Every structure is written in C-alpha cells, then in structure tokens.
Amino acid sequence: MAEKIKFRPHHFMCTLGFRGKGYSLGFVRNYKKIAQQLNDNEETQIEVVQFMDSICSACPNKIDEIVCKTQDKISKLDAAHSAALSLKVGDIFTWKQAKEHIKKNMSVEKFHTACHGCSWKEYGVCQQSLENLIEQP
Structure with missing residues (x-):
C-alpha cells in the first residue's frame, strides 16, 4: 500500500481549492504532485497530523518539522478547521471520503469563519x- 499523505487540518480546504499557485516553485511542484495523486486515485489515504505535513515539506516558511514562520496564524487556521470539519489528529480518510466529509461539515458560512486570516x-x-462540491449530487 502507498504511504499515507499527511495533512494538517486546514489543508483539506486548501487542497479542495488548489489551483497551482503557492509560495515558491518548489512548494507548487510538491503540491501539484500531491493534488495529482489525490485526483488520480481518490482512494489515496490521508492522515490528519498536528504539525508539518506532506504539503509543508516544501514550504519556504518551514523552520523545522514542527514550526513555520507564520506558526501562530497556521495554528489558528488548523484549530478553526478542526472544529468546523470535526477533525482530530490521527483521523484517516481517503480523498473521496475527505471530500464527502467536507461537503457534510463545511458550509460557506463556516468557511468564512474557519479561513479568516488566510491570505x-x-x-x-x-x-x-466548496460551493461546487456542495452542489454535487
């Protein structure tokens, strides 16, 4: 079985909306690879983690395996997304299940609260x- 992709809580919504933009070329290449893997195989497993994840691994804001340059902001986003999406560290989803979980738990109103402060x-x-996902039958 392939290795699980690790996501901190706010990266579920980020991945849903990812459009090939990012903080650096290395970050974008890494994120495109992850997004492509998830979209090519929606059964790919994702594990919820508390700190640096598969997406953070190539981020230029990464200081070490736990902290980034914008840690306070990221911690607030993770806490808000954990609450809005009912996520806890150690949860495992396939990307297909994660999208259904987002559809079930995230509204546009919750999105504006959870993503407050995100650039x-x-x-x-x-x-x-999110609106496109919610509209899907």
Whole structure:
C-alpha cells in the first residue's frame, strides 16, 4: 500500500481549492504532485497530523518539522478547521471520503469563519470549490 499523505487540518480546504499557485516553485511542484495523486486515485489515504505535513515539506516558511514562520496564524487556521470539519489528529480518510466529509461539515458560512486570516481566501477559489462540491449530487 502507498504511504499515507499527511495533512494538517486546514489543508483539506486548501487542497479542495488548489489551483497551482503557492509560495515558491518548489512548494507548487510538491503540491501539484500531491493534488495529482489525490485526483488520480481518490482512494489515496490521508492522515490528519498536528504539525508539518506532506504539503509543508516544501514550504519556504518551514523552520523545522514542527514550526513555520507564520506558526501562530497556521495554528489558528488548523484549530478553526478542526472544529468546523470535526477533525482530530490521527483521523484517516481517503480523498473521496475527505471530500464527502467536507461537503457534510463545511458550509460557506463556516468557511468564512474557519479561513479568516488566510491570505489565499481573497482569491475566491476555495469558496468556489466548496460551493461546487456542495452542489454535487
């Protein structure tokens, strides 16, 4: 079995809205690889983790395996997403299950609360991706 992809809580919504943009070329390449793997095989397993995850591994803001340059902001986003999506460290989902979990637990109203302070929110792609997911039968 393939190794699980590790996600901190806020990366579920980030991945839903990912459009190939990011903090650096290395970060974008890594994230594209992860997103492609999930979209090619929705049965890929994702494990919820508390600190640095598979996406963070190539982030230029990463200081070490626990802390990033914007740790306070990221910790607040993770806490808000854990609450909104009813996630806990150690939870395991396939990407297919994760999308159903997002659809069931995240509303546009909750999105605005959970993603408050995220610099990517203003672009609207995450909200649009959430709305598209919610509208799917």
